[in-house]
Amino acid sequence: MSAFGKKAGIGAALSAPRRGFGNAAPMRGSRSTQAVEPLSDVEDMPESVEPALELTGDRVQDAMQRLSARERGAAGSVNSRQEGFEASIHKIKEQVLPRLLERVDPEAAATLTKDELSEEFRPIIGEVLAELKLTLNRREQIALEKVLVDELLGLGPLEVLLADPAVSDIMVNGPNQTFIERKGKLELASIVFRDEEHLFQIAQRIVNRVGRRIDQTTPLADARLPDGSRVNVIVPPLSLRGTAISIRKFSAKPITIDMMQKGDSMSEKMATTLKIAGACRFNVVISGGTGSGKTTMLNAMSKMIDPGERVITIEDAAELQMQQPHVLTLETRPANLEGKGAITIRDLVINALRMRPDRIILGEIRGQECFDLLAAMNTGHDGSMATLHSNSPRECLARMENMVMMGDIKIPKEAISRQIADSVDMIVQVKRLRDGSRRVTNITEVVGMEGPVIVTQELFKFEYLDEAEDGRIIGEYRSMGLRPHTFEKAKAFGFDQALLEACL
Numbered sequence: 001m002s003a004f005g006k007k008a009g010i011g012a013a014l015s016a017p018r019r020g021f022g023n024a025a026p027m028r029g030s031r032s033t034q035a036v037e038p039l040s041d042v043e044d045m046p047e048s049v050e051p052a053l054e055l056t057g058d059r060v061q062d063a064m065q066r067l068s069a070r071e072r073g074a075a076g077s078v079n080s081r082q083e084g085f086e087a088s089i090h091k092i093k094e095q096v097l098p099r100l101l102e103r104v105d106p107e108a109a110a111t112l113t114k115d116e117l118s119e120e121f122r123p124i125i126g127e128v129l130a131e132l133k134l135t136l137n138r139r140e141q142i143a144l145e146k147v148l149v150d151e152l153l154g155l156g157p158l159e160v161l162l163a164d165p166a167v168s169d170i171m172v173n174g175p176n177q178t179f180i181e182r183k184g185k186l187e188l189a190s191i192v193f194r195d196e197e198h199l200f201q202i203a204q205r206i207v208n209r210v211g212r213r214i215d216q217t218t219p220l221a222d223a224r225l226p227d228g229s230r231v232n233v234i235v236p237p238l239s240l241r242g243t244a245i246s247i248r249k250f251s252a253k254p255i256t257i258d259m260m261q262k263g264d265s266m267s268e269k270m271a272t273t274l275k276i277a278g279a280c281r282f283n284v285v286i287s288g289g290t291g292s293g294k295t296t297m298l299n300a301m302s303k304m305i306d307p308g309e310r311v312i313t314i315e316d317a318a319e320l321q322m323q324q325p326h327v328l329t330l331e332t333r334p335a336n337l338e339g340k341g342a343i344t345i346r347d348l349v350i351n352a353l354r355m356r357p358d359r360i361i362l363g364e365i366r367g368q369e370c371f372d373l374l375a376a377m378n379t380g381h382d383g384s385m386a387t388l389h390s391n392s393p394r395e396c397l398a399r400m401e402n403m404v405m406m407g408d409i410k411i412p413k414e415a416i417s418r419q420i421a422d423s424v425d426m427i428v429q430v431k432r433l434r435d436g437s438r439r440v441t442n443i444t445e446v447v448g449m450e451g452p453v454i455v456t457q458e459l460f461k462f463e464y465l466d467e468a469e470d471g472r473i474i475g476e477y478r479s480m481g482l483r484p485h486t487f488e489k490a491k492a493f494g495f496d497q498a499l500l501e502a503c504l
Contacts, residue, residue, distance in 0.1 A: 086190060089143045092134060093151070094194070099128045100148060114149050121145055156202050157191035158247070162225070168249050169291065174242035175199045181291075184436020199243045203233045206245070210317075212334065221334070222317040227252065230319040250295075254323055257300045265293075266440040267477035270460045272502040273443060273484075277426055278304030280493040281359075281383030282486055287396040288430035293438040294387040295319060297430055298361070301385065305359065309383075312355060314348045315363030322361070345369045349376065362386035368407035370400055371416075377423040393427040393444035397454050400424075414452050421446055421454045425486050435473045445485045457482055459503050479503060 103124050109117060125145060129136060136144065150159040161170050161180060169181035175193035179186050193199040207214045207223045214221045220234040230248040261271040277284055278301040286301075288294045303323050305311060311327045313320050318331045330352065335342035345362070346369040352360055353376060360376050362369070365388045377384050390396040397420060404416045429442035443460040458480050466474045481504055484490070490499040 085143075089140065089147055090192075092136070092140075092144055093147050095132055095134075096125065096128050096144065097148065097151065099131065100124060103128075104152075106152075109152055112153075114153055117149050117153060118145050121148060155205065156198065157193060158202065158245075160191065161189060162227075162229070162247075162249070165252070170245070170247040170249070172199065172243070172245040174239075174244065177241075184432065184438070196242045199245075200235060203235065203243050203245055206231055207233060217337065218334070224317045224319055228319055228321055230317055248291075248319075250319065250321060254303070254321055255296055255300055256303055260297075260300060260440075265438055267460070267479075269479055269502045270440055270443060270477060273459065273499065274301060274428065274440075275304050276490055276495045276499050276502070277301070277486075278383075279306075280486070280490045280495055280499075282425040282489065283377045283382060283423055284385045284426045284428060285365075285396060285400075285424055286385065286387045286428045286430065287390045287393060288387075289389065289391065289432065292430045292432045294430055295363070296438075297428060297440075298385055298387055299323070302361065305383070309358035310356060311359050311361060312352045312357040313361040313363065314345055314352060316345065318363075320361065320363060328355070346372055349373055352376075353379075353381075357381060359383040359385070364388065365400070365403060367403055370403040371407055371409055371419075374400075374404070374419050374423040378419070393429050393442050393456060393458075396427050396429070397424075397446070397456070417452065417454050418449055421449045425489070427456075433473045435467075435471050437473060439475070440477075447485045457485060459484060 100121070104121075109120075112120065122145065125141070125148070150156055155162065157178075158170065158172075161167050161178075166182050167180045168184075170189075171179045171181075171186075172193075173179070175196050175198065178189040178191050180189045181187075193202070203214055206225070207221045209226075210223045212221050212223055214233050214235055216235070216237065219236070219238045220232070223231040223233065225231060225247070228250050230250075232246045233243070235243045257266075257271050257274055260266060261268060266274070276282075284301065286294045286297050299321050302311075302320075305322075305324050307325055309324070309326065311322055311324055312330060313322060313327065314330045314332075316332050318329050320329070322329075330348045332345055332348065333341065333343040345366070349360065349362070349369050349372040353372075357376075358381070360373065360381055361384065362373055363386075365373065365386050373384065373386060388396055388399060390399050397417075400420050401413065401416050404419075405413070424446045427442070427444045427446065428440060429444065430438060431441045432438050439462050440460075441462040442458060444456050444458050447455040447457055449455065459482060461478050461480065462475050463478055464473065464475045468474055484499055484503045487496055487499060490496045
């Protein structure tokens with residue numbers, strides 16, 4: 001297959017004579033068989049082939065036009081610009097803010113809520129506007145009050161984006177450029193920051209809330225917002241365009257497996273299988289790329305955990321939204337200024353084993369902690385779950401092997417593979433497609449070992465079929481019709497027949 005969707009050698013295939021299916025080719029030198037003349041020109045082809053050629057030519061031409069448009073579009077640079085009403089409010093804010101700060105005690109303001117601060121600000125803002133000889137209507141006054149309160153107590157221009165439920169990702173690339181993800185597609189936001197210092201202050205405000213710091217000695221940090229949104233901050237000298245903030249927002253309303261199924265992220269049978277996997281204490285690894293929906297899937301599957309079980313979650317920055325009453329959240333700690341006192345995920349996994357957990361939920365497997373999680377899965381903590389970055393279920397297993405070998409444990413690779421095969425029951429592969437949709441592309445069981453190789457079987461697979469005119473991916477969720485290897489485990493919980501019916 002070539003880069004443009006055209007099979008290599010299609011011209012040769014069309015020009016060659018076709019034999020009937022099952023007819024033996026004549027032996028060379030046979031006198032009873034006449035040589036078949038090759039088709040010398042496209043005009044001599046059968047009429048049924050001509051539409052196919054025209055269709056292929058149109059698709060290639062369309063692909064080349066899209067490549068040219070992409071090349072022209074990449075040449076231009078983009079910058080965030082505020083226009084219209086937002087721009088006018090921003091200009092007024094720049095004039096009002098310095099005079100407002102002269103009249104306000106910052107320490108006293110920090111003790112007030114946003115509503116209380118708005119009430120206190122209203123007469124002061126009126127005085128400042130009178131001094132500046134500015135007249136605003138009611139709508140402009142309300143907008144100005146909100147912007148000023150966000151500036152002093154909130155996250156400044158980011159507050160507008162954080163309040164928008166349609167925005168799922170916010171990516172600040174320095175003070176003059178901010179991108180957002182809406183419905184799976186990236187677009188340029190209209191917000192700007194005053195300067196680099198303004199943006200850096202907001203970044204410090206975010207990380208200080210969770211007891212972390214960001215400066216030139218510690219130029220990167222993971223943090224979270226009060227609503228659970230995940231934040232990553234990186235500042236100069238590592239970031240050459242200024243302070244960069246990446247915010248992954250999470251839905252205020254917990255997303256369930258049924259909601260994902262209705263949103264066409266999976267089929268009904270796949271949803272049933274994942275529910276049974278969560279309820280029957282399968283050890284599950286959710287695999288996928290960045291932004292593919294791994295954490296969302298983990299949160300959705302946690303809905304099926306029995307309320308009577310003790311769940312311990314372990315993360316770098318706490319972002320999981322477990323929906324159970326008995327959940328204990330653990331979070332890593334970076335090193336101090338002297339480079340000491342760091343608590344890693346592996347330290348927390350080892351400690352969690354002494355805390356009488358029924359399940360251990362690992363936010364993301366990144367390194368040596370993989371071995372300790374596998375040990376937990378194999379020593380009475382069935383139903384443990386984790387996420388991992390990889391592009392396929394087979395690659396997920398290979399990455400787990402590599403991460404175990406990253407540690408200081410010297411054991412043969414075959415023993416590592418056997419440990420993985422004995423511990424992991426199911427791999428759920430999620431993917432964000434190019435149309436922005438997030439789909440469950442594979443549900444794969446880990447069956448066991450055959451020699452040195454881990455054996456898997458695929459229960460479900462998403463198969464790409466076509467692309468609609470609006471760019472939406474059209475595909476089909478297919479069941480492989482295999483008897484699940486986890487049948488006996490589901491039988492212990494009374495879900496064996498339901499699992500069998502869903503998979504066949």
